[in-house]
Amino acid sequence: xxxxxxxxxxxxxxxxxxxxxxxxxxxxxxxxxxxxxxxxxxxxxxxxxxxxxxxxxxxxxxxxxxxxxxxxxxxxxxxxxxxxxxxxxxxxxxxxxxxxxxxxxxxxxxxxxxxxxxxxxxxxxxxxxxxxxxxxxxxxxxxxxxxxxxxxxxxxxxxxxxxxxxxxxxxxxxxxxxxxxxxxxxxxxxxxxxxxxxxxxxxxxxxxxxxxxxxxxxxxxxxxxxxxxxxxxxxxxxxxxxxxxxxxxxxxxxxxxxxxxxxxxxxxx
Amino acid sequence: xxxxxxxxxxxxxxxxxxxxxxxxxxxxxxxxxxxxxxxxxxxxxxxxxxxxxxxxxxxxxxxxxxxxxxxxxxxxxxxxxxxxxxxxxxxxxxxxxxxxxxxxxxxxxxxxxxxxxxxxxxxxxxxxxxxxxxxxxxxxxxxxxxxxxxxxxxxxxxxxxxxxxxxxxxxxxxxxxxxxxxxxxxxxxxxxxxxxxxxxxxxxxxxxxxxxxxxxxxxxxxxxxxxxxxxxxxxxxxxxxxxxxxxxxxxxxxxxxxxxxxxxxxxxxxxxxxxxxxxxxxxxxxxxxxxxxxxxxxx
Numbered sequence: 242x243x244x245x246x247x248x249x250x251x252x253x254x255x256x257x258x259x260x261x262x263x264x265x266x267x268x269x270x271x272x273x274x275x276x277x278x279x280x281x282x283x284x285x286x287x288x289x290x291x292x293x294x295x296x297x298x299x300x301x302x303x304x305x306x307x308x309x310x311x312x313x314x315x316x317x318x319x320x321x322x323x324x325x326x327x328x329x330x331x332x333x334x335x336x337x338x339x340x341x342x343x344x345x346x347x348x349x350x351x352x353x354x355x356x357x358x359x360x361x362x363x364x365x366x367x368x369x370x371x372x373x374x375x376x377x378x379x380x381x382x383x384x385x386x387x388x389x390x391x392x393x394x395x396x397x398x399x400x401x402x403x404x405x406x407x408x409x410x411x412x413x414x415x416x417x418x419x420x421x422x423x424x425x426x427x428x429x430x431x432x433x434x435x436x437x438x439x440x441x442x443x444x445x446x447x448x449x450x451x452x453x454x455x456x457x458x459x460x461x462x463x464x465x466x467x468x469x470x471x472x473x474x475x476x477x478x479x480x481x482x483x484x485x486x487x488x489x490x491x492x493x494x495x496x497x498x499x500x501x502x503x504x505x506x507x508x509x510x
Numbered sequence: 511x512x513x514x515x516x517x518x519x520x521x522x523x524x525x526x527x528x529x530x531x532x533x534x535x536x537x538x539x540x541x542x543x544x545x546x547x548x549x550x551x552x553x554x555x556x557x558x559x560x561x562x563x564x565x566x567x568x569x570x571x572x573x574x575x576x577x578x579x580x581x582x583x584x585x586x587x588x589x590x591x592x593x594x595x596x597x598x599x600x601x602x603x604x605x606x607x608x609x610x611x612x613x614x615x616x617x618x619x620x621x622x623x624x625x626x627x628x629x630x631x632x633x634x635x636x637x638x639x640x641x642x643x644x645x646x647x648x649x650x651x652x653x654x655x656x657x658x659x660x661x662x663x664x665x666x667x668x669x670x671x672x673x674x675x676x677x678x679x680x681x682x683x684x685x686x687x688x689x690x691x692x693x694x695x696x697x698x699x700x701x702x703x704x705x706x707x708x709x710x711x712x713x714x715x716x717x718x719x720x721x722x723x724x725x726x727x728x729x730x731x732x733x734x735x736x737x738x739x740x741x742x743x744x745x746x747x748x749x750x751x752x753x754x755x756x757x758x759x760x761x762x763x764x765x766x767x768x769x770x771x772x773x774x775x776x777x778x779x780x781x782x783x784x785x786x787x788x789x790x791x792x793x794x795x796x797x798x799x800x801x802x803x804x805x806x807x808x809x
Contacts, residue, residue: 267615271601274612278603347599351660354563354593355616356585510526510557510566 264357268365291381319385321444324467331374331407335414367411374407375400395474406467412496419503443468463492514577516699522571531557533723544700546714554723555703559672592661596672602646617664635659651682671702721804739794740778746789
């Protein structure tokens with residue numbers, strides 16, 4: 242072997258560790274390049290959806306329900322919808338996006354033939370979807386400001402809360418995409434798991450009206466912790482928020498590892 | 511110290527449940543040569559290709575790629591390999607240039623060299639003037655060239671081509687052959703799986719014929735023909751009943767015989783000393799060897 246080849250090999254051996262930033266940003270650059278071809282459609286629905294919801298709830302339900310927990314109902318729903326936007330952007334983006342890329346477009350076969358591991362691939366996908374969810378999670382808040390919500394400095398932390406929550410739900414979505422055998426099976430996950438999660442998270446009505454069992458159960462709903470954190474970011478933080486952020490970080494970490502484990506089983510024969 | 515072979519497999523086994531897809535495979539690719547892995551569908555070629563990039567894990571045996579142990583050091587090996595898969599997996603919404611740029615990053619081409627690397631790959635694929643066309647607007651042949659160019663963007667030392675021309679028009683196939691031949695001439699080591707005999711015959715320095723998960727013969731195409739099929743093959747045409755008769759008598763005289771659709775082909779016709787019926791004599795081919803060794807007729 243020539244000295245140059247030996248030197249190259251030595252350098253590569255040192256450089257190629259687990260979870261290399263170059264591999265992760267490389268995969269994310271693919272996501273960003275693709276995103277730039279469809280960002281208009283995504284942004285359109287991410288702005289219009291909360292606008293329609295707020296019009297419906299504000300002009301409809303808002304006339305019956307004056308205030309919830311001391312907030313105008315439209316502001317209550319508007320801040321709650323941040324979590325909904327994060328959930329839809331991350332979990333559905335991961336489920337359908339990963340399934341299509343893996344089974345239909347075979348994108349992951351191409352990426353894994355390059356010096357990228359499954360762990361790096363999943364980390365990059367989840368990180369990208371988390372960041373995206375953080376940004377799109379902020380749009381309902383901006384729309385609610387048009388409906389009279391006053392700006393607050395804590396709102397600047399909402400994209401961060403969104404990114405952590407989005408990372409977790411993207412991890413869940415990747416796990417689901419690796420676990421199901423057919424794309425239609427996402428219907429089970431959507432109806433039996435995600436819809437209840439988002440309805441019983443304190444988005445549309447407070448949890449404390451529910452029976453005690455449901456209140457305890459909602460502590461296991463990451464979306465509930467996200468909703469609480471976002472409202473507190475807007476209307477003032479409380480000490481319990483450390484618990485909320487702790488749960489979200491734990492959820493994100495657990496889902497990230499679960500997604501890697503299931504994807505390795507799926508991608509490596 | 512001699513250079514390590516670009517590829518070295520010893521006793522590689524891969525099972526999927528009850529099925530043994532690869533069954534004790536030995537394979538070498540010397541630096542700077544093109545090896546054709548020729549076999550019928552289901553012979554284990556694609557599974558072998560997947561094991562070389564650790565996308566499938568061997569149940570037994572040793573795999574070395576460019577001196578790296580696979581799967582242990584597979585990432586290092588993959589950094590120096592280019593892979594063209596059998597199925598197109600380009601990003602169809604992106605342009606040719608964007609597809610190449612993403613892989614230049616994934617293959618760790620340094621930032622200041624990426625632009626030049628992408629331009630060079632476009633040039634190899636002869637796609638410079640279609641650089642900014644989205645992939646779904648490119649023809650089948652252009653997409654296939656782009657798929658090969660994507661594997662070359664980081665100047666790999668070993669190129670793994672899995673059925674590089676499957677499903678393409680003859681004219682497009684010729685174009686790709688010219689491209690692969692140019693790479694080989696430049697000294698890139700190549701392992702190419704194919705079930706097209708002509709492809710292996712034209713491009714490969716040596717051919718390994720694979721059947722049921724193992725290599726049943728290896729050598730230079732011409733040597734394989736001489737060794738297994740002799741010099742001359744006699745093709746006898748006629749109605750089915752007549753062909754059956756011809757086959758029986760040729761086999762009785764010790765010849766290997768294969769049915770080729772409308773004719774019976776009698777191998778080693780040069781040894782017959784006038785005992786064979788009238789027919790058309792032709793030079794023995796790699797196809798004769800392939801059918802003889804794998805028991806499969808060619809498409």
